[in-house]
Amino acid sequence: MTSWQTAAKYAAGKLLNAGLVALLITGLAGAALAIGQPEPMQMGLSKPATEVMQKTLEFYDLTNAIIIAIVVFVLGLMVYVVVRFNETANPVPSKNTHHVGLEVAWTIVPIAILLVIAIPSFKLLYLQYNYPKPDLTIKAIGNAWYWEHEYLDHKGISITSNMVTDEDVIKAAIGDKEFSAKYGTLEDGSLAKIAALQAASKPLWEKLKQPRQLAVDNDIAVPVNKVVHLLVTSNDVIHSWTIPAFGSKMQAVPGRVHATWFKPTVIGSYWGQCSVLCGKNHSSMPIGVKVVSEQAFNDWVAALKAKDGKKAKAILQADLDRHPSQNKLAQVQ
Numbered sequence: 001m002t003s004w005q006t007a008a009k010y011a012a013g014k015l016l017n018a019g020l021v022a023l024l025i026t027g028l029a030g031a032a033l034a035i036g037q038p039e040p041m042q043m044g045l046s047k048p049a050t051e052v053m054q055k056t057l058e059f060y061d062l063t064n065a066i067i068i069a070i071v072v073f074v075l076g077l078m079v080y081v082v083v084r085f086n087e088t089a090n091p092v093p094s095k096n097t098h099h100v101g102l103e104v105a106w107t108i109v110p111i112a113i114l115l116v117i118a119i120p121s122f123k124l125l126y127l128q129y130n131y132p133k134p135d136l137t138i139k140a141i142g143n144a145w146y147w148e149h150e151y152l153d154h155k156g157i158s159i160t161s162n163m164v165t166d167e168d169v170i171k172a173a174i175g176d177k178e179f180s181a182k183y184g185t186l187e188d189g190s191l192a193k194i195a196a197l198q199a200a201s202k203p204l205w206e207k208l209k210q211p212r213q214l215a216v217d218n219d220i221a222v223p224v225n226k227v228v229h230l231l232v233t234s235n236d237v238i239h240s241w242t243i244p245a246f247g248s249k250m251q252a253v254p255g256r257v258h259a260t261w262f263k264p265t266v267i268g269s270y271w272g273q274c275s276v277l278c279g280k281n282h283s284s285m286p287i288g289v290k291v292v293s294e295q296a297f298n299d300w301v302a303a304l305k306a307k308d309g310k311k312a313k314a315i316l317q318a319d320l321d322r323h324p325s326q327n328k329l330a331q332v333q
């Protein structure tokens with residue numbers, strides 16, 4: 001490490017201390033968070049499950065600390081000027097117009113601050129775009145309004161993920177017949193129907209332990225601690241494939257293939273949403289990823305190749321049950 005890097009690290013450390021409040025706020029909020037999904041009243045970003053997200057969070061904390069330090073300094077300066085140099089306190093103003101030392105300082109200090117931000121920023125960008133050799137490649141295709149995922153290393157495996165709706169959950173609990181008897185008279189898409197379904201499904205969602213508006217009928221699965229390359233494209237309009245806990249977000253543009261990568265280090269369920277406003281049902285195309293052990297992943301692939309979707313889902317669930325790591329922080333360096 002060169003001396004300027006050491007100096008930048010030292011300066012960053014000092015500024016981090018200055019931004020203790022910011023860290024406290026994000027730290028406290030982070031402590032209560034489950035991994036893989038947002039929480040009510042959440043503050044701060046998702047808990048990290050990859051090195052990229054871990055580094056993103058560190059960078060977020062650093063820039064927040066710098067922002068808070070600058071705001072406090074400027075506010076203090078303004079209060080001081082108002083109190084010390086108002087007409088009563090200072091009836092004869094100074095005629096000074098130049099101060100070489102001060103001018104040098106207010107040029108050098110902002111440059112130093114920018115450097116302290118720029119160095120970790122470029123390092124993070126390099127990490128995000130320095131695609132390591134893939135263990136698995138998945139092609140994600142955005143559609144209005146659902147996602148398809150093709151496993152390029154496993155011919156014939158393609159997962160179509162649709163959002164699980166309140167209606168789906170209620171129908172699964174009481175059956176189609178009773179559903180239409182209960183809600184058939186309400187007009188489709190009307191506020192009355194939406195509210196009735198939401199109220200009726202609330203306890204069911206809690207029982208399912210699935211996040212409403214994020215759960216999908218078919219999750220994709222990836223093995224833990226393996227590098228996954230994700231090729232992203234679209235069949236119609238521009239979408240965006242995102243899993244916040246992975247620090248992955250990539251635009252899905254028709255006619256083009258973009259790529260992102262992630263190496264999740266914690267077994268668990270992860271959810272994300274289409275992150276580019278893409279039309280009427282933009283909010284209804286979430287993404288569900290199960291990070292499982294390599295053995296479970298291989299069994300899952302084998303079950304899908306044998307066209308046994310039910311068994312495939314059971315394999316994922318059994319592996320997740322064996323690893324109740326939902327609340328563990330990512331152990332990444």
Ligand SMILES: [Cu+2]
Pocket residue numbers: 142238239240274275276277278282285
């Ligand atoms: Cu979309």
